[in-house]
Amino acid sequence: GAVVSQHPSRVICKSGTSVKIECRSLDFQATTMFWYRQFPKQSLMLMATSNEGSKATYEQGVEKDKFLINHASLTLSTLTVTSAHPEDSSFYICSARMAGGLYNEQFFGPGTRLTVL
Amino acid sequence: AQSVTQPDIHITVSEGASLELRCNYSYGATPYLFWYVQSPGQGLQLLLKYFSGDTLVQGIKGFEAEFKRSQSSFNLRKPSVHWSDAAEYFCAVGGNQAGTALIFGKGTTLSVSS
Numbered sequence: 743g744a745v746v747s748q749h750p751s752r753v754i755c756k757s758g759t760s761v762k763i764e765c766r767s768l769d770f771q772a773t774t775m776f777w778y779r780q781f782p783k784q785s786l787m788l789m790a791t792s793n794e795g796s797k798a799t800y801e802q803g804v805e806k807d808k809f810l811i812n813h814a815s816l817t818l819s820t821l822t823v824t825s826a827h828p829e830d831s832s833f834y835i836c837s838a839r840m841a842g843g844l845y846n847e848q849f850f851g852p853g854t855r856l857t858v859l
Numbered sequence: 860a861q862s863v864t865q866p867d868i869h870i871t872v873s874e875g876a877s878l879e880l881r882c883n884y885s886y887g888a889t890p891y892l893f894w895y896v897q898s899p900g901q902g903l904q905l906l907l908k909y910f911s912g913d914t915l916v917q918g919i920k921g922f923e924a925e926f927k928r929s930q931s932s933f934n935l936r937k938p939s940v941h942w943s944d945a946a947e948y949f950c951a952v953g954g955n956q957a958g959t960a961l962i963f964g965k966g967t968t969l970s971v972s973s
Contacts, residue, residue: 796933
């Protein structure tokens with residue numbers, strides 16, 4: 743149980759295009775989902791917190807108009823990187839907190855590798 | 860400020876030797892603590908977690924960690940390292956409030972020599 747999927751696992755796009763990444767909780771409902779970004783050989787940095795049915799809360803320094811987050815249902819959150827540029831190339835990881843779950847336990851997706859040419 | 864410190868950036872251990880990865884945290888509320896492992900190009904795998912109760916926590920792959928509140932530490936240990944344990948290890952802290960994200964340390968790279 744408690745499986746989180748991400749799609750796609752890997753995407754390569756041209757500079758200036760937009761890319762959508764999906765994060766799904768497969769066997770549980772997630773009231774809150776989190777989006778992290780990881781640069782090579784670095785740690786995970788929280789980008790935003792996404793609550794179902796409301797606007798995402800972005801961390802300082804994260805451009806909300808560039809990284810659009812939608813959490814339309816209890817099992818799906820999407821991250822859209824708009825007008826992507828090479829510096830947006832990174833590993834994006836989502837996590838989901840189970841609705842009614844104890845101890846704020848979060849379950850992580852396998853990540854999406856974005857490469858912007 | 861809330862933070863996680865992993866003092867060792869890179870550790871090399873001989874196969875079969877014991878391992879200890881250090882983790883110190885600063886957190887204003889009751890901390891929930893986690894250790895994750897990440898292989899190159901892969902996602903995170905949860906090794907173990909501490910929420911409450913027994914301060915010595917057993918995890919997968921033979922790992923254990925001990926929560927020491929007085930030292931604000933949650934060090935990861937393994938009595939005998941295998942070559943397949945070579946990976947990146949992350950310590951993380953979170954709270955019990957809804958919507959609280961995890962705060963990650965910078966990670967420790969483990970290399971295993973034969």
